[in-house]
Amino acid sequence: MTSDPEERRDELAKALAAVEERVDRACAAAGRSRSEVRLLAVTKTFPATDAALLTDLGVLDLAENRDQEAGPKADELARLRPGAKVRWHMVGRLQRNKARSVVRWADEVQSVDSLRLADALDRAARARDGEPVDVLVQASLDDDPSRGGCPLAELPALADHVASAEGLRLRGLMAVAPLGADPGAAFERLARSGEELRRNHPEATEVSAGMSADLESAIHHGSTCVRVGTALLGGRGLASP
Ligand SMILES: *Cc1c(COP(=O)(O)O)cnc(C)c1O
Numbered sequence: 001m002t003s004d005p006e007e008r009r010d011e012l013a014k015a016l017a018a019v020e021e022r023v024d025r026a027c028a029a030a031g032r033s034r035s036e037v038r039l040l041a042v043t044k045t046f047p048a049t050d051a052a053l054l055t056d057l058g059v060l061d062l063a064e065n066r067d068q069e070a071g072p073k074a075d076e077l078a079r080l081r082p083g084a085k086v087r088w089h090m091v092g093r094l095q096r097n098k099a100r101s102v103v104r105w106a107d108e109v110q111s112v113d114s115l116r117l118a119d120a121l122d123r124a125a126r127a128r129d130g131e132p133v134d135v136l137v138q139a140s141l142d143d144d145p146s147r148g149g150c151p152l153a154e155l156p157a158l159a160d161h162v163a164s165a166e167g168l169r170l171r172g173l174m175a176v177a178p179l180g181a182d183p184g185a186a187f188e189r190l191a192r193s194g195e196e197l198r199r200n201h202p203e204a205t206e207v208s209a210g211m212s213a214d215l216e217s218a219i220h221h222g223s224t225c226v227r228v229g230t231a232l233l234g235g236r237g238l239a240s241p
Contacts, residue, residue, distance in 0.1 A: 001234050009053050015232050016057055023226065026219035037219055040089055042211075042229035044069065045236045048076035054232075055084040063110075063227055065092025067102050074105035091174070091208075091227055093148045096120040100127070108134035110174040110208050110227075113150040118162050125167030132169045135162050136208050139193055141186040142178035149175060152193055156200070163201055172206025172224070173197060183214040187221035194222070 002008050019039065027034045040063040043051045051062055051073065062077075064070030067090070074088050090106040099120035102109060112118050112135050125133045137158050140149030150158050155173075163170040175190045177183035187209050194207045210218025212231035219226065230236065 005049070005053070008050070009056070011234075012050065012053050012232065013057055015234075016054075016059065019228055019231050022215060022231075023219065026216040029216075030220050032219065036224055038225040040091075040208075040225060040227045041232050042091065042227050043073070043233065044092075044229060046233045048073045048080060050233060051077045051086075052080040052084075055081050055086060059232075060084065060086050061089065062086055063089040063091045065090070067094070067098045071101060071105050089227075099124040103128055103133055106133065107131075108136070108171070110136040111138045111148060112136065112158070112162060112168075113138040113140070113148055115158060115161050118158065118165060118168065122165035122167040132167050134171045135168045136172050136174040136206055137162060137170070139173055139175045139190060141175050141189060142181070144178075147176065147179075152189070155193060155197070159197055159201055159204065163204075170201055170204050172204045172208065174206075174208035174225075176211070177209070177214055177218075184217045184221065187214075187218050187223065191222040 002011060023037060023039060024034055027037060038061055040061045041054050041059045042063045044065050087107045088105050090102055090109045091111055094102060094111055094117060096117055103124045109121060121133060137155060138149045139155055140151055159170060162168050173194050177186050190209055197204050206224050207222055208225040209223040210226040212228050215226040
């Protein structure tokens with residue numbers, strides 16, 4: 001990655017064009033409209049100056065996975081690009097004691113995986129001015145609690161809880177594909193969970209699935225939101241999550 005802003009802009013523009021082409025092709029192959037799939041740029045570990053260049057290129061949906069990093073970055077981007085209509089998304093594991101901090105910068109939290117976390121976010125959202133927080137409930141597709149996500153069997157109760165919270169707006173589901181397994185089968189299960197969810201919550205239309213390595217498979221299985229880090233911004237190195 002170059003430190004020259006002009007070169008970095010070109011680098012990001014090329015990477016964005018390549019990702020857009022992958023998304024276009026995947027949508028066409030699935031017989032879906034490109035407008036059905038949001039592209040989130042996952043800017044974790046990259047500086048606010050990169051986020052600013054992405055907004056210049058028209059990418060206004062940005063995502064982070066750690067509150068400590070995201071809050072200051074969102075503030076800095078607001079200084080760098082005061083007019084940009086950016087939406088920030090929290091996609092990482094979240095402690096309840098961070099709820100107050102997260103609702104200061106996040107318009108949408110995609111990683112709500114427990115009743116207690118939903119309650120903490122609801123309280124924090126109601127305590128501050130502004131719109132309710134958009135929420136995706138995170139489903140576990142591998143039953144590994146250390147990777148986050150709510151077991152599929154408990155998802156309906158969690159979704160009901162979020163939908164009834166005044167400070168939250170249930171928008172759908174999110175998941176990360178299991179490590180070392182066929183992502184397609186996991187995305188297929190997620191899609192079925194989404195269909196079930198919409199029987200009781202027709203407004204919960206979002207299915208957030210697919211990252212740099214598996215966005216084609218996710219779009220094939222109905223993803224409405226791909227979260228792309230590496231393919232847009234480059235590698236994060238070994239020490240980074
Ligand atoms: C880092 C991250 C991504 C992006 O992953 P890449 O493989 O770099 O595209 C997507 N979703 C979540 C939850 C992440 O933490």
